[in-house]
Amino acid sequence: xDKTSLSERDICxxxxxxxxxxxxxxxxxxxxxxxxxxxxxxxxxxxxxxxxQAKRADYILSVKPNIPLAIIETKDNTHSVGDGLQQAxxxxxxxxxxxxxxxxGDGFVFHDRTAPGGPSETTLSLNQFPAPDELWAxxxxxxxxxxxxxxxxxxxxxxxxxxxxxRYYQVNAVNAAIEAIAKGxxxxxxxxxxxxxxxxxxxxxxxxxxxxxxxxxxxxxADRNVLVDQTMVNxxxxxxxxxxxxxxxxxxxxxxxxxxxxxxxALDRQRRIDSAYEIYLGLYQSITGPEERQKLYKxxxxxxxxxxxxxxxxxxxxxxxxxxxxxxxxxASATQIGLTATPKExxxxxxxxYFGDPVFSYSLKQxxxxxxxxxxxxxxxxxxxxxxxxRPEKGQLDxxxxxxxxxxxxxxxxxxxxxxxxxxxLVARKVTEFLRxxxxxxxxxxxxxxxxxxxxxxxxxxxxxxxxxxxxNHRYVMRITGNDKEGQxxxxxxxxxxxxxxxIVTTSRLLSTGVDAQTCRLIVLDREIGSMTEFKxxxxxxxxxxxDTRKFYFTLLDFRGATNHFADPDxxxxxxxxxxxxxxxxxxxxxxxxxxxxxxxxxGTDETVVDDPDGVHLPTxxxxxxxxxxxxxxxxxxxxxxxxxxxNGKLVTESLRDFTxxxxxxxxxxxxxxxxxWKSEARKQAIVExxxxxxxxxxxxxxxxxxxxxxxxxxxxxxxxxxxxxRRERADNVRKRDAFSKYGPQGRAVLDALLxxxxxxxxxxxxxxxxxxxxxxxxxxxxxxxxxxxGGKLGFEQxxxxxxxxxxxxxx
Numbered sequence: 001x002d003k004t005s006l007s008e009r010d011i012c013x014x015x016x017x018x019x020x021x022x023x024x025x026x027x028x029x030x031x032x033x034x035x036x037x038x039x040x041x042x043x044x045x046x047x048x049x050x051x052x053q054a055k056r057a058d059y060i061l062s063v064k065p066n067i068p069l070a071i072i073e074t075k076d077n078t079h080s081v082g083d084g085l086q087q088a089x090x091x092x093x094x095x096x097x098x099x100x101x102x103x104x105g106d107g108f109v110f111h112d113r114t115a116p117g118g119p120s121e122t123t124l125s126l127n128q129f130p131a132p133d134e135l136w137a138x139x140x141x142x143x144x145x146x147x148x149x150x151x152x153x154x155x156x157x158x159x160x161x162x163x164x165x166x167r168y169y170q171v172n173a174v175n176a177a178i179e180a181i182a183k184g185x186x187x188x189x190x191x192x193x194x195x196x197x198x199x200x201x202x203x204x205x206x207x208x209x210x211x212x213x214x215x216x217x218x219x220x221x222a223d224r225n226v227l228v229d230q231t232m233v234n235x236x237x238x239x240x241x242x243x244x245x246x247x248x249x250x251x252x253x254x255x256x257x258x259x260x261x262x263x264x265x266a267l268d269r270q271r272r273i274d275s276a277y278e279i280y281l282g283l284y285q286s287i288t289g290p291e292e293r294q295k296l297y298k299x300x301x302x303x304x305x306x307x308x309x310x311x312x313x314x315x316x317x318x319x320x321x322x323x324x325x326x327x328x329x330x331x332a333s334a335t336q337i338g339l340t341a342t343p344k345e346x347x348x349x350x351x352x353x354y355f356g357d358p359v360f361s362y363s364l365k366q367x368x369x370x371x372x373x374x375x376x377x378x379x380x381x382x383x384x385x386x387x388x389x390x391r392p393e394k395g396q397l398d399x400x401x402x403x404x405x406x407x408x409x410x411x412x413x414x415x416x417x418x419x420x421x422x423x424x425x426l427v428a429r430k431v432t433e434f435l436r437x438x439x440x441x442x443x444x445x446x447x448x449x450x451x452x453x454x455x456x457x458x459x460x461x462x463x464x465x466x467x468x469x470x471x472x473n474h475r476y477v478m479r480i481t482g483n484d485k486e487g488q489x490x491x492x493x494x495x496x497x498x499x500x501x502x503x504i505v506t507t508s509r510l511l512s513t514g515v516d517a518q519t520c521r522l523i524v525l526d527r528e529i530g531s532m533t534e535f536k537x538x539x540x541x542x543x544x545x546x547x548d549t550r551k552f553y554f555t556l557l558d559f560r561g562a563t564n565h566f567a568d569p570d571x572x573x574x575x576x577x578x579x580x581x582x583x584x585x586x587x588x589x590x591x592x593x594x595x596x597x598x599x600x601x602x603x604g605t606d607e608t609v610v611d612d613p614d615g616v617h618l619p620t621x622x623x624x625x626x627x628x629x630x631x632x633x634x635x636x637x638x639x640x641x642x643x644x645x646x647x648n649g650k651l652v653t654e655s656l657r658d659f660t661x662x663x664x665x666x667x668x669x670x671x672x673x674x675x676x677x678w679k680s681e682a683r684k685q686a687i688v689e690x691x692x693x694x695x696x697x698x699x700x701x702x703x704x705x706x707x708x709x710x711x712x713x714x715x716x717x718x719x720x721x722x723x724x725x726x727r728r729e730r731a732d733n734v735r736k737r738d739a740f741s742k743y744g745p746q747g748r749a750v751l752d753a754l755l756x757x758x759x760x761x762x763x764x765x766x767x768x769x770x771x772x773x774x775x776x777x778x779x780x781x782x783x784x785x786x787x788x789x790x791g792g793k794l795g796f797e798q799x800x801x802x803x804x805x806x807x808x809x810x811x812x
Contacts, residue, residue, distance in 0.1 A: 039371030194540025
């Protein structure tokens with residue numbers, strides 16, 4: 001057999017897989033082939049959305065499912081045996097796999113990442129591939145796993161039989177936590193960006209420790225009721241009857257599959273605890289409080305729980321005076337796992353000091369690069385009063401008739417100590433304008449306000465701006481804050497992809513963390529955000545990809561300069577676009593890249609086109625501080641600008657127009673080159689079809705320009721800056737030249753109707769006689785009669801081709 005004639009797939013089937021079987025690897029349980037472990041980065045260019053190519057390993061070998069040991073990168077036999085090693089090493093680092101192999105079917109090059117002191121690369125023949133036990137023994141030695149710890153590390157993942165498998169970074173997080181706990185570490189920190197499945201990761205950790213018998217009683221703590229309820233009916237559902245909620249309030253809620261279930265409670269009406277359960281979930285506010293009688297957790301003995309998992313532990317759980325720290329200290333003997341998207345490091349609070357360094361981290365930047373998280377655009381809006389400040393006129397009175405203190409007020413004051421109602425109305429107007437111009441007024445939107453009172457005013461302003469849709473359903477705009485029961489009751493509907501209403505919600509802090517708003521497409525910032533931790537959490541409200549509703553990216557509409565956090569070195573996931581429109585510019589970002597974006601990347605052949613409680617800042621009674629309301633003060637937008645950035649903050653992403661231009665210039669070297677091809681191609685539609693086959697559809701750019709342009713004019717205008725003519729203008733030019741005079745009345749009528757068909761519908765193949773089978777031609781006579789007017793079919797085709805040539809007679 002001539003190996004060099006075999007494909008890479010043939011090499012795998014005929015040489016690699018048999019070598020693995022001969023070494024003792026189980027083909028059903030331990031060998032996986034062609035494993036795609038990322039989704040492919042989402043790239044946004046105007047209305048065009050594409051995905052980069054997913055990363056795919058040729059082989060991943062696991063001692064047990066989701067406990068990977070080795071990766072193999074294969075090449076066909078025209079390559080040398082080690083040609084795939086560098087790629088495999090890159091993948092191995094991402095997947096945290098220690099043993100790396102490359103092969104071309106002749107043998108293997110083996111790179112051992114566990115042996116830094118010895119020879120790390122060796123060449124093996126096909127029959128020398130290591131057995132599973134050999135690699136597992138090396139792994140155990142490398143990790144320091146003793147026989148007792150091995151039993152826990154090898155405990156199975158939960159598998160519901162549906163084929164759902166954890167993502168690669170979730171596997172890394174689970175295995176890192178399990179190995180640390182198996183070796184005796186009792187404080188674990190996992191840092192994972194919002195939207196990457198922290199709760200599912202926690203479930204797999206708890207499941208494996210519980211099934212292994214290492215942790216028998218477990219407490220899962222969160223600080224939002226909706227988080228506990230979602231967790232019980234979704235990710236933690238397999239725990240079944242062993243699980244209960246530390247609550248006295250019975251509740252029926254809907255699972256992800258649409259079925260309804262009653263939550264099992266561990267408390268009776270007298271707040272007595274049923275200690276027969278093994279998995280307890282609770283709201284930390286409901287099991288502790290400032291008074292001793294509120295400290296329900298003390299009804300458990302300090303040694304009752306073996307494991308405590310704290311969801312979103314950045315919100316003060318590590319602070320010495322926090323309620324969560326009080327609970328953690330009480331159950332000090334338990335292993336404690338903190339889950340966070342943003343480890344909190346300040347002078348007063350440190351998750352790192354309490355938990356130690358994270359055993360695993362997965363950032364927003366990594367999530368966007370891998371395609372698991374949605375990228376985002378930023379629209380920066382600067383209001384004159386925010387930028388220039390506001391100083392009241394001498395003797396200026398507020399709404400209550402009291403004189404306003406004479407000083408300069410700025411963005412820190414607006415809606416906190418002083419209220420300019422016109423400013424609120426302007427923000428509401430711009431938000432509404434954005435939704436209108438985007439073409440979808442029903443995209444889920446969160447507006448973050450200074451406090452609950454500001455959220456109420458913003459809701460009213462948005463109601464007035466969207467009176468038509470509010471009249472159809474009053475829940476189109478709602479306030480969801482800590483003191484608003486009606487609003488909180490609608491939170492479930494807002495985050496439900498199947499529920500249309502509410503569409504726009506105003507809030508202060510309730511929606512900044514932990515709420516899984518999968519279909520949120522617009523986040524509006526109308527308050528300052530001083531904390532990087534909170535800023536990351538707010539960004540996280542929109543990072544979930546929801547392919548069923550074609551949500552691949554989202555927009556941040558920033559009125560307060562909050563997105564200046566992007567310049568902070570602690571921020572790890574920059575936007576793809578920043579736009580600061582001027583006073584007369586549209587609020588939606590244009591799809592033109594900024595000047596200087598010459599290094600813009602274009603989709604390559606490896607891309608696929610896819611279409612704290614609220615009110616903490618409220619003035620306290622008796623404090624002497626009140627909000628000052630001033631009417632009649634004009635405000636206006638002064639600047640709005642656009643930039644395209646990648647995850648490293650460099651200008652690389654480009655507009656749909658620039659992408660199209662670059663792609664067309666690659667296809668046609670010059671205008672003359674294109675004109676020669678266009679003139680020589682009898683069937684013009686063939687050129688359009690070729691471009692579509694190359695991933696360059698012209699329809700999106702035609703929609704963007706908003707004109708009825710021929711593909712010819714689209715290409716000349718976009719690629720070569722030629723002034724375009726509309727189809728109707730081209731048709732009228734032909735009529736003015738009286739190009740039909742040599743034909744009889746019926747022939748002229750047919751050609752005039754063909755011109756109208758071209759102008760109205762953009763029909764390019766005018767010489768296709770089948771066009772005569774539709775209106776208006778059917779009213780002119782039979783197809784035989786119409787063709788006879790030109791002396792036969794060949795005469796008709798020649799006349800139509802002459803007509804088509806006349807359309808482009810003006811080109812150089």
